[in-house]
Amino acid sequence: MENDNKNNNNYKSNKPSKDNRPSFPKRAVITGGMPYGNKQLHFGHVGGVFVFADTYARFLRDRIGKDNVIFVSGTDCYGSPIAESYRKLKESGEFDGTIEDFVRKNHESQEKTLRDYDISLDLFGASALDEPAKIHNVVSDKFIRRLYENGQLEKITTSQFYDEKAGVFLNGRQVIGKCPVLGCQSEKGYADECDLGHQYMPSSLIDPKSTLTGETPVMRDVVNWYFRLTEYTKLLGEYVDRIKKMPNVRSLVSKTIGEFLEPPVVHIKKELREDYEKIKDLLAHHTLTDDPKKPSFTICFDTLDERDAATEIMAHHGLRFRTGKTLVPFRLTGNIEWGVKAPDLEDEKGLTVWVWPESLWAPISFTCAYLKSKGIDMEHYKDYWCSKDSQVYQFIGSDNIYFYGVAEMAMFMALKKGEITSDPEDGEMQLPILVANNHILFLDKKASSSGSIKPPMAADLLNYYTAEQLRMHWLGLGLGTRSVSFQPKPYNPDAKPEDNDPVVKEGFLLSNVFNRAIRSCFYYAQKYFDGKMPVGTPDADVIAECEKAILEYERYMYKFEFHQVTYVLDSLVRKSSKVWSKLSREADAADDNELRKKTLINVFHYIRTAALLLHPLAPEGTEMLREYLGFGEDFWSWDHVFEGMDYFCKGESEHQLKFLEPRVDFFKKHPSQLAGSEEN
Numbered sequence: 001m002e003n004d005n006k007n008n009n010n011y012k013s014n015k016p017s018k019d020n021r022p023s024f025p026k027r028a029v030i031t032g033g034m035p036y037g038n039k040q041l042h043f044g045h046v047g048g049v050f051v052f053a054d055t056y057a058r059f060l061r062d063r064i065g066k067d068n069v070i071f072v073s074g075t076d077c078y079g080s081p082i083a084e085s086y087r088k089l090k091e092s093g094e095f096d097g098t099i100e101d102f103v104r105k106n107h108e109s110q111e112k113t114l115r116d117y118d119i120s121l122d123l124f125g126a127s128a129l130d131e132p133a134k135i136h137n138v139v140s141d142k143f144i145r146r147l148y149e150n151g152q153l154e155k156i157t158t159s160q161f162y163d164e165k166a167g168v169f170l171n172g173r174q175v176i177g178k179c180p181v182l183g184c185q186s187e188k189g190y191a192d193e194c195d196l197g198h199q200y201m202p203s204s205l206i207d208p209k210s211t212l213t214g215e216t217p218v219m220r221d222v223v224n225w226y227f228r229l230t231e232y233t234k235l236l237g238e239y240v241d242r243i244k245k246m247p248n249v250r251s252l253v254s255k256t257i258g259e260f261l262e263p264p265v266v267h268i269k270k271e272l273r274e275d276y277e278k279i280k281d282l283l284a285h286h287t288l289t290d291d292p293k294k295p296s297f298t299i300c301f302d303t304l305d306e307r308d309a310a311t312e313i314m315a316h317h318g319l320r321f322r323t324g325k326t327l328v329p330f331r332l333t334g335n336i337e338w339g340v341k342a343p344d345l346e347d348e349k350g351l352t353v354w355v356w357p358e359s360l361w362a363p364i365s366f367t368c369a370y371l372k373s374k375g376i377d378m379e380h381y382k383d384y385w386c387s388k389d390s391q392v393y394q395f396i397g398s399d400n401i402y403f404y405g406v407a408e409m410a411m412f413m414a415l416k417k418g419e420i421t422s423d424p425e426d427g428e429m430q431l432p433i434l435v436a437n438n439h440i441l442f443l444d445k446k447a448s449s450s451g452s453i454k455p456p457m458a459a460d461l462l463n464y465y466t467a468e469q470l471r472m473h474w475l476g477l478g479l480g481t482r483s484v485s486f487q488p489k490p491y492n493p494d495a496k497p498e499d500n501d502p503v504v505k506e507g508f509l510l511s512n513v514f515n516r517a518i519r520s521c522f523y524y525a526q527k528y529f530d531g532k533m534p535v536g537t538p539d540a541d542v543i544a545e546c547e548k549a550i551l552e553y554e555r556y557m558y559k560f561e562f563h564q565v566t567y568v569l570d571s572l573v574r575k576s577s578k579v580w581s582k583l584s585r586e587a588d589a590a591d592d593n594e595l596r597k598k599t600l601i602n603v604f605h606y607i608r609t610a611a612l613l614l615h616p617l618a619p620e621g622t623e624m625l626r627e628y629l630g631f632g633e634d635f636w637s638w639d640h641v642f643e644g645m646d647y648f649c650k651g652e653s654e655h656q657l658k659f660l661e662p663r664v665d666f667f668k669k670h671p672s673q674l675a676g677s678e679e680n
């Protein structure tokens, strides 16, 4: 399916050529997720999401113009895990200050780490801090009111544990008791599931205790606003059909969203068939399928409400089951104090917005905050979010496809007044393109801060590697196609001293091969041409090869195939080095300055092309090169992507380069890597 380009308007065949190129929007917003504000960033935030978002934002700035791209993200400040972390640190005396101070400290640490990795955000906001928070409060209010006015919200009453001594509602892990499922010995029963994965209604938990006070909590009814997500099966189905045909949407996205569009089913292990038969007449009408190849049989209900009632009965009778994915009402509000205030609608007052939905529209708030900071009317956010000339690209981890791909897409459709469609017209909120990466594992394990192997903090990795080395390595991992393990040698207990560090492979291509080719050209120009770059037209085969690389690269970027992008660059950089060796040897053997001139013109054309394509991936080294070349920022503009050095010399017959001292590096190694390696 991924290769089905028939319905793609952007290009016609798989063969890239100058008149068969993908098209890009006039304007774009890039988002990089919302890191949670209870700690600093671990390597997965940067290496699994931000580096990709940043590379794409930088590419689009070069490709469609800097002023047409807005790259935003921010700290997700609210919710019970933050309130809990803060409460515990405060209690143990490890933190002194307000909850806002706590979040600000983490936000500032996150912002510094992102800066250290050259993540070029136009705005890194925080949902609870400063001007972006004020704007976010207004946007949240408007967003929910619009859904309400459009009839897209419903009130649902549920039972929740309430600690009368502390005077607060308790969420998931703030309650602990004994699992009510027959025969289960677990002492770790939380509000609605035990640590062995049994699910039950909160009211059936045995001997519940509040973790805050140790008191027995009571059950209280709570009323919350929910988005009517169950009504979006058809519209989301149309949306999935559309994105399946788009070459720039990964099949992981359409497949995962599609899984939630199934009817409400329950899976029961086959050995429990007799138990099921005893109670099946108590359940609402359902159909049973028994696939001999599967360990469970499946019962399918007509409605979600009937399934919910049935699971309550099954839980009551101790029948173990697993519910299948399906659309359920999407909760928008809650009663946690630390949250964005929800609008008072009907009799429901004093609620706050649940942190997940609010983080989905936070990038809109941050776009407004960015425009305001530039002195632009905030209403212009519509040029970016509500225009067919614009595209929003959201870089996320695959675990979040439900929130961004199901809940967000349906809510964005629902903002429209009148008839709701799966492809809202120009002027209405448009549907973003999701770029979902698979998991980045750490030493072959799924990284988790609670697991036995702690994933490294992003900031700590910079004690061993340069930001550019890590950027290049992560981009080359191919996370778009599968989960891949990050294996840094300094952290790997199984690595032998003689083993190569896999993390520096891509970076060394730049710090060894590309550095050498660039330096050689500069020193050659200094030796034979008085520090000037000769100007002229490169050989036809060199021009053709560079053009081909540009076109291939553009198409891979269009499809977010970053690892393929790094392969294109690998070949181009190696070619520049090879051509340098061959031509300079011939020129020196003949001691012929015309041949030397030709050598520089040809190799500088490779360097020009490789640098331009490398600019979004390795901004620091390429910017340093531009400085030594003495060209302006339009050197990076794709308006002149096929032009060579002669174009930027603007009629000069030779071009003065900045003097390059011996052993200067454009692409640097980390100080810890310098011992011995320089001589190789």
Ligand SMILES: [Zn+2]
Binding pocket: 179, 180, 181, 184, 185, 186, 194, 195, 196, 197, 198
């Ligand atoms: Zn249990």
